[in-house]
Amino acid sequence: MFSVGEDYENAEYIVFGVPFDSTTTFIPGCRFGPLAIRIFSENIDYPDMDEVCLRIADLGDLVPTVNVRWMLKRVYRVVEKIIGDEKKPIILGGEHTLTLASLKALAKHVEPTVIIFDAHLDLRSEFMDTRINHATWLRRFLEKKTGKVAVVGCRDFSREELEYAEKNVDLLISTESIEKNIDEAVDRFNNFLKDSGKIYVSIDLDVLEQQGIIGVSNPSPRGLTYIQINKFLNKIPIEKIIGLDVVEANPLIDRGVSASHGAHLISYIIFHQRL
Ligand SMILES: [Mn+2]
DSSP: OGGGOOOTTTOSEEEEEEOOOTTOSSOOOGGGHHHHHHHHHTTOOOTTHHHHOOOEEEEEEOOOOSOHHHHHHHHHHHHHHHHHTTOEEEEEESOTTHHHHHHHHHHTTOOOEEEEEOSBOOOOSOBTTBSSSTTTHHHHHHTTOOSEEEEEEEOBOOHHHHHHHHHHOSEEEEHHHHHHOHHHHHHHHHHHHHTOOSEEEEEEGGGBOSTTOOOOSSOOSSOBOHHHHHHHHTTSOGGGEEEEEEEOOOHHHHTTHHHHHHHHHHHHHHHTTTO
């Protein structure tokens, strides 16, 4: 899918990978996520895919680093350039921390509505002796927040994170509330989107149910099915989406199950409303 090979100048979507997992505190390996998502993206078919003619350019991966500040700097620079050129980034992770830099770059240009699918809240003040990592990045963003933020599919979080979320996150849809009544949860999501401006979507693949032994850095059982996630994605108007990222795929654990889900979710977001 990404290998359509459009020139940067002509492309609407700009793909790049962030092969970084250096702040991972549990299972390392999502630095191999971008490569795996690309491989699986080449085996996706929709009946009318050829007619849709998406203009996608793939820049490849960022220069690798094990320094989180350098990773964030590089993501920031690339996203700022892409948005400045009025194109839309599609970022292949890599750990979730990268979203912090992507949102900071976006916030220079627009007040984004941020939709996060994640089993976790990533709202710890600090975690394992560092302040910038996969478990704290959303807190660092909310401390200088612009726009609105929704988290969908959360189920694993501390008391401290929940209390912070109740004050600072605009919409929280827990896995529990989706289990109880998904139609009501989707309605709440839809209402939230009504007065939104440009939308950024961030999908941590650990939001998915784990029965396929899905490879992610921090597995969490009783997640959402692919079809449940699609019910939420269906409500996001494609013309409002300014960028997206899909993070935490670890192909070393599951031989690509999570990467395959990631590739399909990206294609679902950018194709399904055009078919
Ligand atoms: Mn997570």
